[in-house]
Amino acid sequence: MxxxxxxxxxxxxxIPKYWYNIQADMKTKPMPPLNPKTKEALKPEDLYPIFAKELCKQELNQTDAWIEIPEAVREMYKYYxxxxxxxxxxxxxxxxxxxxxxxxxxxxxxxxSHKLNSALAQAYYCKEEGVTNVTTETGAGQWGAALSYAAKVFGLEAAVYQVKISYNQKPYRRSIMQTFGATVTASPSMSTRAGKDIITRNPNYQGSLGTAISEAIELAMNTPNCKYTLGSVLSHxxxxxxxxxxxxxxxxxxxxxxxxxxxxxxxxxxxxxxxxxxxxxxxxxxxxxxxxxxxxxxxxxxxxxxxxxxxxxxxxxxxxxxxxxxxxxxxxxxxxxxxxxxxxxxxxxxxxxxxxxxxxxxxxxxxxxxxxxxxxxxxxxxxxxxxxxxxxxxxxxxxxxxxxxxxxxxxxxxxxxxxxxxxxxxxxxxxxxxxxxxxxxxxxxxxxxxxxxx
Amino acid sequence: MxxxxxxxxxxxxxIPKYWYNIQADMKTKPMPPLNPKTKEALKPEDLYPIFAKELCKQELNQTDAWIEIPEAVREMYKYYxxxxxxxxxxxxxxxxxxxxxxxxxxxxxxxxSHKLNSALAQAYYCKEEGVTNVTTETGAGQWGAALSYAAKVFGLEAAVYQVKISYNQKPYRRSIMQTFGATVTASPSMSTRAGKDIITRNPNYQGSLGTAISEAIELAMNTPNCKYTLGSVLSHxxxxxxxxxxxxxxxxxxxxxxxxxxxxxxxxxxxxxxxxxxxxxxxxxxxxxxxxxxxxxxxxxxxxxxxxxxxxxxxxxxxxxxxxxxxxxxxxxxxxxxxxxxxxxxxxxxxxxxxxxxxxxxxxxxxxxxxxxxxxxxxxxxxxxxxxxxxxxxxxxxxxxxxxxxxxxxxxxxxxxxxxxxxxxxxxxxxxxxxxxxxxxxxxxxxxxxxxxx
CATH class of the missing domain: 3.40.50.1100 (Rossmann fold)
Incomplete structure (x- = not known):
């Protein structure tokens, strides 16, 4: 031994004071996301209806290699x-x-899990911009649990769509989110148009992250003072x-x-x-x-x-x-x-x-x-x-x-x-x-x- | 904030190099455990059939305030x-x-949980003394999980009696013990005389730590090269x-x-x-x-x-x-x-x-x-x-x-x-x-x- x-x-x-934005250093930059209607390159403001503004800016930032971690977020990082x-x-x-x-x-x-690192940041920016409610999707529930706790930290209400297969396979992750005070719904659900559509087409569908994201975005767009948050995929x-x-x-x-x-x-x-x-x-x-x-x-x-x-x-x-x-x-x-x-x-x-x-x-x-x-x-x-x-x-x-x-x-x-x-x-x-x-x-x-x- | x-x-x-034995400093020493048959004060050797010898000595040690943590145990402590x-x-x-x-x-x-601190020590002493199998009881399963992993670390086989109410309330702790390679039995069980007796008297008995301890001790006494380990109560x-x-x-x-x-x-x-x-x-x-x-x-x-x-x-x-x-x-x-x-x-x-x-x-x-x-x-x-x-x-x-x-x-x-x-x-x-x-x-x-x- x-x-x-x-x-x-x-x-x-x-503990780092800055996050690292690799986009700034990439020799071939990522191609731009497109507005699906106009097929034009997305601008940050196109995303404002869905996400907190600061997150939209981070998403498309290809120039700044270092983004300062807000003090309130870094203070929360210090707990773990x-x-x-x-x-x-x-x-x-x-x-x-x-x-x-x-x-x-x-x-x-x-x-x-690692998910808390972004959940705290996303909840913080939402709070700073006067948001009161956040929605999100979760698969296994790691992200949903993180967002539920982060929302509680910054005084936001959280609604989580959990992929049905995981909701059933891992009921305790639902319990964790509820212990943190969040509302949890199995996805696809009848609470959104996207959910209803897919249930109608395929009544036994066990869900996917893609469907849960649709439901969470739809709820955010139809709820005043509410933003959507995401656990992976996006650059921010x-x-x-x-x-x-x-x-x-x-x-x-x-x-x-x-x-x-x-x-x-x-x-x-x-x-x-x-x-x-x-x-x-x-x-x-x-x-x-x-x-x-x-x-x-x-x-x-x-x-x-x-x-x-x-x-x-x-x-x-x-x-x-x-x-x-x-x-x-x-x-x-x-x-x-x-x-x-x-x-x-x-x-x-x-x-x-x-x-x-x-x-x-x-x-x-x-x-x-x-x-x-x-x-x-x-x-x-x-x-x-x-x-x-x-x-x-x-x-x-x-x-x-x-x-x-x-x-x-x-x-x-x-x-x-x-x-x-x-x-x-x-x-x-x-x-x-x-x-x-x-x-x-x-x-x-x-x-x-x-x-x-x- | x-x-x-x-x-x-x-x-x-x-990380401490010694455990602290408060018995040495107590002004009024604990009264001695008694041999139930003779009612005489217990000597370490009375416990040898059940526990590793070093643990028996630690149990009754009222003189040494500091007991050195074996290096192999301290090395394992360093992981967490x-x-x-x-x-x-x-x-x-x-x-x-x-x-x-x-x-x-x-x-x-x-x-x-904290249980690993003693599980590693007990498994280590058993291994040092040539033991090949260990038994124990567990309630919620925290101790059983710790002992199962500690046994694996030191190359021992572990058999765990889990209190029936917890075995049913918390099936995943059983899964954890099994993932670490242990055998897990709900207690009371029909595998020991103690278990049979209590099931006969009370067929719906949901178990207690006291009963699970009896079963684990009985198995240890009837199995060659096997010692019992305990998750709490005892001084060591x-x-x-x-x-x-x-x-x-x-x-x-x-x-x-x-x-x-x-x-x-x-x-x-x-x-x-x-x-x-x-x-x-x-x-x-x-x-x-x-x-x-x-x-x-x-x-x-x-x-x-x-x-x-x-x-x-x-x-x-x-x-x-x-x-x-x-x-x-x-x-x-x-x-x-x-x-x-x-x-x-x-x-x-x-x-x-x-x-x-x-x-x-x-x-x-x-x-x-x-x-x-x-x-x-x-x-x-x-x-x-x-x-x-x-x-x-x-x-x-x-x-x-x-x-x-x-x-x-x-x-x-x-x-x-x-x-x-x-x-x-x-x-x-x-x-x-x-x-x-x-x-x-x-x-x-x-x-x-x-x-x-x-």
Whole structure:
């Protein structure tokens, strides 16, 4: 047993004072989101009806590399940040790998995942602009829980649409949101036009993030003094999540190492971008050789098998058209337990970076993800969220390659959240009741054909 | 919003190197446990059939104030310790109190509670002595989860008897133990004589910690190379938990304050003793004026309404006779959701301290505990375990007294664990389906009469 340092934690005054906006440093800028009616490039004011103004400006800001974290948000960060950077000696030993594996432990945030980093920011800006009510979507419930608490912190009322499959698979996340004082509705619901339409077409539809987003936007647009908030995909959400990578950069320095690869699971891209972008800055600006690996579920493979084109961010088509890797906004993902990864598209920044070969993507089957999750749990004592299991699985693959090659590579991955509310899925995995999902090319193509003229 | 420091974390080399054994400093030593057959004072070797030898020695050690933490255990502590000491500005604001409230956040341990502190130590000593299998009991499952993971760390097989009411109320804690590789059985079960006996007498019995302890001891005694481990009550368990208070002492110094009162919830006494004893050392040795408040459930009030006398630690009478505040080992507690507090007796050290007026106890009804828990959740973002809610409720009472008197007292309580696996009980609380339990004097007396000649 090594007596070397295991955890690296920053003193409170080292918590970042700025978020990092990679758009400013990208040599090829992301293409602009388009107004779906005029097909003209979106201006911040086009988004004002939906989001707080400051967030609209952040969304389209391609010039300022550093955005100051408001003091009130940073003060709230201090309650749980920095999160620890942990050297995974237990996992290394279990794998017998010479690789040095580190993980950034976002699971120790009060709400159990990285989502609070952006929820606090979004709730703060809403409050500053006189908003009284916020709406949002949530898949597994990690984002919904974060937004519910952040709304409470800043004195806002929160209404959350939770994807029906997760609402039923993970009832306790609903309880958590309600304990924080939020209203929670299973999506699709009969409370919005978008929800009614899809229920009419498909009464047994178990929901998707795309549909829940449509419902939440619709409620926000029809409610006075109410704004919509989003848990991933958009550039301002990823911006807020860069606090993860900025801390990790300093913490890796404390550990005296620099990652050869940085890994995050991938739903819309916010936790992935959050941990990767601060490191990628050195690749873009200084030519630093680092691999950035997005781990997506094989059943929802927009990065590995989707197409780069303009598409809606939601199912009903309320959002601007976004230039992204997508499976088509009508894509209905299989009912895997990683609810937070069941989304058809990738954020515009990540999509451009993938196009430019600045990052790579791998797809992970459900059984491989849970196998990696159980291995990690027994080795490190932390039960990871099913979403995070995908990042772990990708890290395990790389660590095993190092075992074969004998290379002492440094692997950093983001443990985006714990899986304590997801134990029903572990139960099913341990009982042998979970399955992989094979997705046929023609099924992907069918959805892509539907959006080919957008 | 204050910009003062919120979290206090020790550097890795400040993690305690010794546990604190208060028995050595107590002016009135605890009375000795007795061999139930001979009624003679117990010697360490009397306990060897049940526990690892080193633990037996620690149990009866009344001379050494400081016991060195084995390096392998301290190395494992480094993965999650020090736990943060947090200034609860949010709770202070919600209460409008001038009191300064601090909590020690044991909920960020990998398994979500303080229990890992002793589980690692017990598993380590068992491994050192060549043990291959360990058994234990668990109520809510916090201890069982900790022991399951600790067993995995040191390469032991674990078998856990979980109190039936909790096994059914909190199925996900069973899943957690199974994910760590343990075997879990609902207690009472048909797998032991103790279990069969009680099921025969009372087929619908929902179990208690006392019964689960009997089953786990019986299995250990009938299995080669197997030892029993315990999650609370005994002096060596509390010894290991003093790492909490020893850290908190240094962290309060970092905060520039000293607690006027230290509060812990109370089941068998290990988290309470763990946070209090290091501070109480200054009361015993230097006359420091500090209040130590144990918060027990009103439905299981051994400290506030029990009797100090010799009694068994388990239902079937397999343990030595312990001098303790007890409700009688046949006491069957109401089915409150704080499963970890459903135990009939108090550890021998705490019992002596209460007798000597070095500490005090309060009883908290179930509804008051959940009310305090929800208030804390909304104010601090952390959903507390139902057990910990009792400590919060006691802290809230004291903070409200400060509001009336205008005193800026410093309150420290132990947040022993999070309640993410206990959301079903929050659901029921929010739906208005939980109740208080009134315990009649004659019902308490009936159980005490049964043990009066022991």
């Amino acid at each position: 090594s007596t070397k340092q295991k955890r690296f934690i920053l003193p409170e005054d080292e 940040r920095s999160t620890p950077l942990v050297r995974a000696y237990g996992l290394e030993k279990a794998l017998g790998t010479p690789a040095h594996i580190y993980f950034k432990n976002e699971s120790v945030s009060p709400i159990g 959400v990823t911006l807020h999540q860069t606090v993860i990578g900025l801390e990790a950069e300093k913490q890796m320095e404390m550990a005296g190492e620099y990652p050869d690869m940085v890994i995050g699971c991938f739903g819309g891209g916010s936790n992935f971008g959050g941990i990767c972008f601060p490191f990628m800055r050195h690749t873009i600006l200084d030519g630093k050789q680092t691999r950035y690996i997005a781990a997506e579920p094989a059943s929802c493979p927009k990065l590995t098998r989707g197409k780069f084109q303009y598409d809606f961010g939601d199912e009903a088509g309320y959002t601007p058209l976004l230039p992204m890797f997508t499976l088509g906004h009508n894509f209905s993902p299989a009912n895997i337990h990683a609810g937070g990864l069941r989304y058809h598209g990738a954020g515009v920044i990540v999509s451009q970076l993938l196009k430019d070969n600045l990052m790579e993507a791998v797809d992970i089957q459900q059984l491989e993800s849970f196998q990696a999750g159980c291995l990690f749990a027994q080795a490190e004592g932390i039960i990871p969220a099913p979403e995070s299991c995908h990042a772990i699985a990708a890290a395990v693959r790389e660590a095993n390659k190092c075992k074969e090659s004998g290379e002492e590579k440094v692997i950093l991955f983001n443990l985006s959240g714990h899986g304590l509310i997801d134990m029903a899925s572990y139960d099913q995995y341990l009982a042998g009741n979970l399955m992989n999902y094979e997705l046929k090319d023609e099924d992907i193509q069918k959805n892509l054909d539907e959006i080919k003229d957008m | 204050s910009t003062k420091q919120k979290r206090f974390i020790l550097p890795e080399d400040e 310790r020090s736990t943060p000491l947090v200034r609860a500005y949010g709770l202070e604001k919600a209460l409008g109190t001038p009191a300064h409230i601090y909590f020690k956040n044991e909920s960020v341990s990998p398994i979500g 368990v509390t010894l290991h938990q003093t790492v909490i208070g020893l850290e908190a002492e240094k962290q309060m110094e970092m905060a520039g304050e000293y607690p006027d009162m230290v509060i812990g919830c109370f089941g068998g006494g290990s988290n309470f003793g763990g946070i209090c004893f290091p501070f109480m050392r200054h009361t015993i040795l230097d006359g420091k004026q500090t209040r130590y408040i144990a918060a027990e459930p009103a439905s299981c009030p051994k400290l506030t309404r029990g009797k100090f006398q010799y009694d068994f630690g388990d239902e079937a009478g397999y343990t030595p006779l312990l001098p303790m505040f007890t409700l009688g080992h046949n006491f069957s507690p109401a089915n409150i959701h704080a499963g970890g507090l459903r135990y009939h007796g108090a550890g021998v050290i705490v019992s002596q301290l209460l007798k000597d007026n070095l500490m005090e106890a309060v009883d908290i009804q179930q509804l008051e505990s959940f009310q305090a828990g929800c208030l804390f959740a909304q104010a601090e973002g952390i959903i507390p375990a139902p057990e910990s809610c009792h400590a919060i409720a006691a802290a809230v009472r004291e903070a409200n007294k400060c509001k009336e008197s205008g005193e800026e007292k410093v309150i420290l309580f132990n947040l022993s664990g999070h309640g993410l696996i206990d959301m079903a009980s929050y659901d029921q609380y929010l739906a208005g389906n939980l109740m208080n339990y009134e315990l009649k004097d004659e019902d308490i007396q009936k159980n005490l009469d049964e043990i009066k000649d022991m």
